[in-house]
Amino acid sequence: MLLIEKGDKVRLPKRYHAVNNICAYIYDHLTEVLSDPYYSQMSQTTFEFGEDEEFQQIVKQSKVHIIDALKTANKKAELETVLTKHLVMSIVSDMTNFIYESIKIAQKGKMSVAFALVRKPFTDQLLILEQILIDKTDFINRFFHNGNPQDYDPSSNKLDKAMIIEAAILKLRFPIFQPKFIHELRYDKSSKLSINWISNHALHIVTNDKDYKTENQNLNFVFSVPEDIESYWHHFFLAIPILLIYTSSIVDKIIFEIIDDKDNRKELRQLQRLIGLMMSFERVQKSRMSTSLFSIISKAIVTECGICKHKNRFKKHDFKLFFYQEIFLCSKCFNPIKLHEDGIKNLSKILG
Structure with missing residues (x-):
C-alpha cells in the first residue's frame, strides 16, 4: 500500500x-x-466475420x-x-x-x-x-x-x-x-x-x-x-x-x-489529475492552486442539486474533496451530487 x-x-x-x-x-x-x-x-475482443469461411x-x-x-x-x-x-x-x-x-x-x-x-x-x-x-x-x-x-x-x-x-x-x-x-x-x-x-x-x-x-x-x-x-x-x-x-x-x-465510456470516466479522471497536479505543486513548490483555471472549470460545471435544487459553483475545497473521495457535495444540503451531462461536455472541452 x-x-x-x-x-x-x-x-x-x-x-x-x-x-x-x-x-x-x-x-x-x-x-x-x-x-x-x-x-x-x-x-477481450469480439469480432463478427459472418460467412467468411476461409477465416473460420x-x-x-x-x-x-x-x-x-x-x-x-x-x-x-x-x-x-x-x-x-x-x-x-x-x-x-x-x-x-x-x-x-x-x-x-x-x-x-x-x-x-x-x-x-x-x-x-x-x-x-x-x-x-x-x-x-x-x-x-x-x-x-x-x-x-x-x-x-x-x-x-x-x-x-x-x-x-x-x-x-x-x-x-x-x-x-x-x-x-x-x-x-x-x-x-x-x-x-x-x-x-x-x-x-x-x-x-x-x-x-x-x-x-x-x-x-x-x-x-x-x-x-x-x-x-x-x-x-x-x-x-x-x-x-x-x-x-x-x-x-x-x-x-x-x-x-x-x-x-x-472502449465505451458510459460513465464519463475519462473526463472525471482528468479532472482528478488536474487537481492532483495543482495540489502537488502547492505542496512541493509552495505555489498556490491556479484560481483562474479552477474558476473557469467551476463556471463550466455549475450543477443543480437534485434534492434541494441549489445551483452549486464549486470552490477549491470542493475540488480537493473530489480528488480524494470522487464526489461533490451540495453546499446547501450536503448531499452528494453528480455532474450534469452539459457539465461533462464542458469539462471535456476544457480538459481534452
Whole structure:
C-alpha cells in the first residue's frame, strides 16, 4: 500500500506525505485499468466475420493463435485492435510494478534504488505508449509486421523524442502539459531535474558523461548525507507526480479511443489529475492552486442539486474533496451530487 495514513511510521518526512498520497491516488488510476471490470473490453475482443469461411477454417485449427489467424487472413484492422489492447495492458502492468516499488522504496529513503526503478517506465515504456497514441498503425507495423526490435527500440537515437512528446500532448488536448518540460523531466541529460540525469547516477557508481560526471573523489549516491537525501526526496516528489499524471492521461486517452465510456470516466479522471497536479505543486513548490483555471472549470460545471435544487459553483475545497473521495457535495444540503451531462461536455472541452 502506497498511501501513508495518519500515525504510520515511515522515514519520509511528514512534509512529503501529502504529495506521496497524491502519487498513490494517481497510481490507482493505472492499476484500475488492469483490475476494474469497467475496462473489461481491453481484455477481450469480439469480432463478427459472418460467412467468411476461409477465416473460420483458420480459427478452427486448434494450434493456430488468434493473432496468427488474423494475420494469415489479412484482417489488419482487427489485428491492430487486438495487438494495441495487448500491448497497452501488458506495458501498464509492467510499469506499475516498477512505479510501486520506486515510491515504496522512496518512503524509506533508499533513493538510488527509487530513481533507478523509474527509468524504465518513464523513459522507455511511456515513449512506446506515446507512439501508440500518436499513430498505432505505424507502431504496430514496426513492432509486429516488421518485427525488428531496432525499429521500435525506445532507446534508439533515431527517435525524435521531443517531437513524439509534442505530438502526444497535442492529441491529449490537455492544456496543463508543456512538451519542453515533459521532455526535460525525462530525457535532458544536462538538467538535474531529469530522470535520465539522476538515474544514470543511481545506476552507475561512476559516470563520465560531461552532463552528469561524477565529482572528484566521489562515488555516485554512495556517500549521501542527510542533506543529500532531503534533496533527492524533493527531486523525486517534484518529478514523479507530474510524470504519473502525464502517463495516466496518455493511457486513458488510448483506452477511451477503444472502449465505451458510459460513465464519463475519462473526463472525471482528468479532472482528478488536474487537481492532483495543482495540489502537488502547492505542496512541493509552495505555489498556490491556479484560481483562474479552477474558476473557469467551476463556471463550466455549475450543477443543480437534485434534492434541494441549489445551483452549486464549486470552490477549491470542493475540488480537493473530489480528488480524494470522487464526489461533490451540495453546499446547501450536503448531499452528494453528480455532474450534469452539459457539465461533462464542458469539462471535456476544457480538459481534452
